[in-house]
Amino acid sequence: MKQTSDKPIYVTQPSLAPLAEFNEYLQRVWDSGIMTHNGPLMQQLEKEVSAYEGVGDTVCVANGTCAMQLAIRALDLEGEIITTPFSFIATANIIKWERCTPVFVDVDADTWNIDPDRVERAITDKTVAILPVHVFSAPCDVRRIAQIADRHGLKVIYDAAHAMCVKAHGKSIMSYGDVACTSFHATKLFNTCEGGACFTEDAALAARLRRMRFFGFDERKEIVDDGMNAKMTEVAAGLGLANLKHLDEVRRTRREKYELYQCLLGGLDYITFQKFDPEEYNYSYMPVLIDPERFGCDTGELERRLQGHNVYGRRYFYPLLSDTAPLAGDPRGDGLTHARRIAERVFCLPLYHTLSRDDVERICGMIVESGRDA
Numbered sequence: 131m132k133q134t135s136d137k138p139i140y141v142t143q144p145s146l147a148p149l150a151e152f153n154e155y156l157q158r159v160w161d162s163g164i165m166t167h168n169g170p171l172m173q174q175l176e177k178e179v180s181a182y183e184g185v186g187d188t189v190c191v192a193n194g195t196c197a198m199q200l201a202i203r204a205l206d207l208e209g210e211i212i213t214t215p216f217s218f219i220a221t222a223n224i225i226k227w228e229r230c231t232p233v234f235v236d237v238d239a240d241t242w243n244i245d246p247d248r249v250e251r252a253i254t255d256k257t258v259a260i261l262p263v264h265v266f267s268a269p270c271d272v273r274r275i276a277q278i279a280d281r282h283g284l285k286v287i288y289d290a291a292h293a294m295c296v297k298a299h300g301k302s303i304m305s306y307g308d309v310a311c312t313s314f315h316a317t318k319l320f321n322t323c324e325g326g327a328c329f330t331e332d333a334a335l336a337a338r339l340r341r342m343r344f345f346g347f348d349e350r351k352e353i354v355d356d357g358m359n360a361k362m363t364e365v366a367a368g369l370g371l372a373n374l375k376h377l378d379e380v381r382r383t384r385r386e387k388y389e390l391y392q393c394l395l396g397g398l399d400y401i402t403f404q405k406f407d408p409e410e411y412n413y414s415y416m417p418v419l420i421d422p423e424r425f426g427c428d429t430g431e432l433e434r435r436l437q438g439h440n441v442y443g444r445r446y447f448y449p450l451l452s453d454t455a456p457l458a459g460d461p462r463g464d465g466l467t468h469a470r471r472i473a474e475r476v477f478c479l480p481l482y483h484t485l486s487r488d489d490v491e492r493i494c495g496m497i498v499e500s501g502r503d504a
C-alpha cells in the first residue's frame with residue numbers, strides 16, 4: 131500500500147486569495163464602518179460577478195440555501211416542484227421548507243443530471259416549477275428543460291450551487307432559467323466563506339429578490355413586500371472580491387489535477403467518470419463511480435480504507451434525497467433506477483487548489499491497491 135499521508139487530505143480545502151489582498155478589503159470595511167446591509171463592497175461584488183459570469187443581474191445573499199428560498203418566494207410558487215434526488219439535501223428540503231412538494235424524477239445515466247423526459251412525464255396540474263441541479267457543475271439539458279417549461283407554463287429555478295464559471299451553448303449557465311441560485315460556501319470553487327447569489331435576466335425579479343433579502347424594505351425604506359434577513363456581509367463580500375481575482379487560476383489548476391486523476395484511473399474497468407464537455411465544467415469536484423463487483427468492495431469500504439491512510443474522500447451524494455427520512459415520498463412512479471445506481475457507487479476524491487500532483491498519484495495508488503487487496 132502507498133505511504134500514508136502525514137497530514138490529513140480532505141475532500142476539499144477552501145481556495146483563498148493571499149491574506150494581504152483580503153486585508154485591503156478589510157481595511158475598507160474598517161474605514162467605512164459599514165459592515166453589512168447593501169454595503170459598497172457587496173454592491174461591487176454584485177457588479178464584478180455579473181461581469182465575470184456575463185449575466186444581467188447578481189443578487190448576493192447570505193448562503194446558497196436562502197438563495198433558493200428567496201427564488202421560490204419571489205416567483206410565488208405553491209404546489210409541486212420537480213427536482214432531482216441526486217443532490218445535496220438543501221436542494222429538496224428548501225422546497226419542503228417553503229411548503230411546496232418536491233417530486234423526484236430520475237437522472238441521466240451518464241451526466242447524472244435530471245432527465246427531461248422524466249420531468250415531462252411527472253407534470254400534473256399541481257406542478258408549478260422545475261428545480262434541476264447542475265450536479266458537480268455539469269450543465270443540465272438547459273434547452274430541453276426550457277422547452278418543457280414553456281410548453282407547460284412552469285417556472286425554472288436552477289440549483290447552480292456547484293456551477294460558477296460554467297458555460298452552456300456559449301453563454302453563462304447562470305443565464306438559464308427564471309433564476310439560477312449558487313453557493314459561495316467555503317467548499318465551493320469561488321467562496322465568500324458563507325454566501326450565495328441569485329442570478330436573473332429579469333430586472334423586476336432582481337429588484338424583488340433585493341427587497342426580500344432585506345426584510346421587504348424598498349430603496350426608500352418602506353416595507354412593501356414579504357421579506358427575511360438574507361443579506362451578505364461586507365466582510366464576506368471583501369473576501370469574494372479578493373478571491374474573484376484568482377478564480378481562473380483556481381479553475382485551471384483544478385482541471386490539471388482532475389485530468390491527472392483521469393489519466394491514472396481512466397484505464398480501470400471498475401471506474402467511470404461523469405460525462406461532460408471539458409470546456410463546460412469547472413472541476414470543483416472529483417466524482418467517480420466505482421463498480422463494487424469489479425472493484426471487490428463498495429464505496430463505504432473504500433472510504434474506510436482511505437481514511438486508514440489519512441485520506442478523506444466523501445460519498446457525495448448518498449443517500450438519495452428521496453430516501454432521507456424528511457423527504458421520503460412519492461417519486462411519481464419513477465423507479466429512480468439510474469439515480470440509485472449512481473448514489474450507491476459515487477465517491478468524491480480529494481480535489482483542491484493546493485493538492486499536490488504527488489498527493490493525487492499517492493491517492494490513485496491507494497485505490498488501485500485497495501482494489502487488488504479486496
Ligand SMILES: Cc1ncc(COP(=O)(O)O)c(C=O)c1O
Pocket residue numbers: 193194195196217218220221263289291292312313314315325326
Ligand atoms: C447542490 C447544492 N445545493 C445547495 C447547496 C447549499 O448551499 P449553501 O451551503 O451555501 O447554503 C449546496 C451546498 O453545498 C449544494 O451542494
